[in-house]
Amino acid sequence: MKILIPIKRVIDHMAKIHIKPDGSGVINDYVKMAINPFDEIAVEQALVLREQGQATQVTVLSIGPVGCVETLRHALALGADQAIHIQTDIPLLPLDIAKLITHIVQKNVFDLVISGKQAIDNDCNQVGQMVAALLGWPQGTFISQVVVEGKTLLVKREVDHGIEQLRLVLPCVLTTDLRLNRPRYASLPNVMKAKNKPLETYTLAQLNFKPREGQKTLQILEPTSREGGILVASIQELIEHLKKEQVL
Amino acid sequence: MNILILAPAYQGHLHASMGPVLTAAHQLSPKGTIDAIVFEASSGCAAASCAMYVGLTRIWRVVSQDFEQTIAPEWIVPTLVELAQKYDVIMAPANTFGKNIMPNLAAVLDVGQVSDVIKILGPRQFERPIYAGNAIEQVESTDAKILLTIRPIAFDAAVMGTSPVPVENCSLIMGHLKDRVTFISVEKPPSQRPDLQSASVVVSGGRGVGEDFSLIEQLADCFGAAVGASRAAVDAGFITNDCQVGQTGKVVAPDLYIAVGISGAIQHWSGMKDSKVIVAINKDAEAPLSKMADYVLIGDLFQVIPELIVAVKKEKETA
Numbered sequence: 001m002k003i004l005i006p007i008k009r010v011i012d013h014m015a016k017i018h019i020k021p022d023g024s025g026v027i028n029d030y031v032k033m034a035i036n037p038f039d040e041i042a043v044e045q046a047l048v049l050r051e052q053g054q055a056t057q058v059t060v061l062s063i064g065p066v067g068c069v070e071t072l073r074h075a076l077a078l079g080a081d082q083a084i085h086i087q088t089d090i091p092l093l094p095l096d097i098a099k100l101i102t103h104i105v106q107k108n109v110f111d112l113v114i115s116g117k118q119a120i121d122n123d124c125n126q127v128g129q130m131v132a133a134l135l136g137w138p139q140g141t142f143i144s145q146v147v148v149e150g151k152t153l154l155v156k157r158e159v160d161h162g163i164e165q166l167r168l169v170l171p172c173v174l175t176t177d178l179r180l181n182r183p184r185y186a187s188l189p190n191v192m193k194a195k196n197k198p199l200e201t202y203t204l205a206q207l208n209f210k211p212r213e214g215q216k217t218l219q220i221l222e223p224t225s226r227e228g229g230i231l232v233a234s235i236q237e238l239i240e241h242l243k244k245e246q247v248l
Numbered sequence: 249m250n251i252l253i254l255a256p257a258y259q260g261h262l263h264a265s266m267g268p269v270l271t272a273a274h275q276l277s278p279k280g281t282i283d284a285i286v287f288e289a290s291s292g293c294a295a296a297s298c299a300m301y302v303g304l305t306r307i308w309r310v311v312s313q314d315f316e317q318t319i320a321p322e323w324i325v326p327t328l329v330e331l332a333q334k335y336d337v338i339m340a341p342a343n344t345f346g347k348n349i350m351p352n353l354a355a356v357l358d359v360g361q362v363s364d365v366i367k368i369l370g371p372r373q374f375e376r377p378i379y380a381g382n383a384i385e386q387v388e389s390t391d392a393k394i395l396l397t398i399r400p401i402a403f404d405a406a407v408m409g410t411s412p413v414p415v416e417n418c419s420l421i422m423g424h425l426k427d428r429v430t431f432i433s434v435e436k437p438p439s440q441r442p443d444l445q446s447a448s449v450v451v452s453g454g455r456g457v458g459e460d461f462s463l464i465e466q467l468a469d470c471f472g473a474a475v476g477a478s479r480a481a482v483d484a485g486f487i488t489n490d491c492q493v494g495q496t497g498k499v500v501a502p503d504l505y506i507a508v509g510i511s512g513a514i515q516h517w518s519g520m521k522d523s524k525v526i527v528a529i530n531k532d533a534e535a536p537l538s539k540m541a542d543y544v545l546i547g548d549l550f551q552v553i554p555e556l557i558v559a560v561k562k563e564k565e566t567a
Binding site: 011017019026093094095098118120121123124125126127128130132133134136137138141142144154158159160161162163164165166167168169172177178213214215216217218219220221222223226229230231232238241242243245247248 | 363504
């Protein structure tokens, strides 16, 4: 089984977000960047499947500016076998990303695509489902467990009303939820080794790909903030406040 | 503008997120036709419940025994694609139901999707949170068809009337993926408490609560509240994942949110910051939530909570 893991380079989840004064976007310069945490869980799952003898090859794919190479090298240091970078400075919408991933899947023949359920920058939660639709493959979203059984996957999905278990026939697309696994750290020898692992680069022109239009960002705003609150000294005082607020 | 709502129906029951989605549809198209589509087994009552909402024109009901336990996009997208021809906008709630299906439909229709809409700004303009709610994006869709997922807490629920709108049967077009997805089971945590996302009071516990969540549950019960939890508490295995409040869990906005032993990582904050009144009970006065909540009580929760339970019970009795 060959696995493709699309990974996104995002602002590190611990970094504070600063909105550009003109509202045109979020400041990306001089901010710590990292692999999208949900995608890191996807990489980990692919590595686990390879260690179980279920997968033969793990390929990571990133689409975006030249900085993505650093994120791909990180995934290679974690243990991925090879990387593909589609280099573009144009911010692409989820459907474009899904089309590019689909293109790579069809060109290279993969059996399984695992992506994060959402990227922590735009929080769209779309790409995995779109890839499944474009490939005509079944999808398992928000996965917290996966077990390979022959040519099928038994997956547990985290849904609002509990945990749903489905059986999906391969090839298929999975998207990861937080509790699927705990990603490993890259060891220093592996970081060194990652530098020599294969990494192919394409441009959109080489892939004959023209981004579609369909959605544009008008502006980015600061969210409304809450005023700091009242420190209450006793339970009775808290009760009085809650009564005044008419919530008790 | 004609709108189709993909009604959230699980196992034949209509989910309460239908109400807010309908309100959003009204705001988007006050004069247009708003229809809903329900997928359910013949024994299901979701279409009948849906028909009671005021403001809908018609319900499409698609019946198959396959929908008795779950609804997979692979089973319903071909039917939605066919029906989509008649509509300008298709919307669903931004919960695991809508999030699972809508992007799949969008890709087949070759259009984009605007996720997690919290405000309708115009016929094609929407507001949505990004970066876990640390920024708000205003977007314009120029797609031939507009696909939206609506964040339920951001809109009031539409009201139900007394006379139902017509329910028409719509035939199922089953795609070629039918046999490649099989439902096995669903584990539902047993709970007598109200649904987390529609409860008017939520009592949440964090890692500080420890393995035994019974204190949180007792406090919740004296308010008639739902029980929530931080990601740390869920990850530690103190409580099941369906209780997780936060960016990656459920987004809630009750009248009263009581956070017990929760430091208030941004992850959690973005899932409850729209609550009307937020109370933080924590031993750490420097925790982020202690600085953001409306009312903060500093103390050892194992001492404070039992006293609070007694005090709330007393209030409820005298009220």
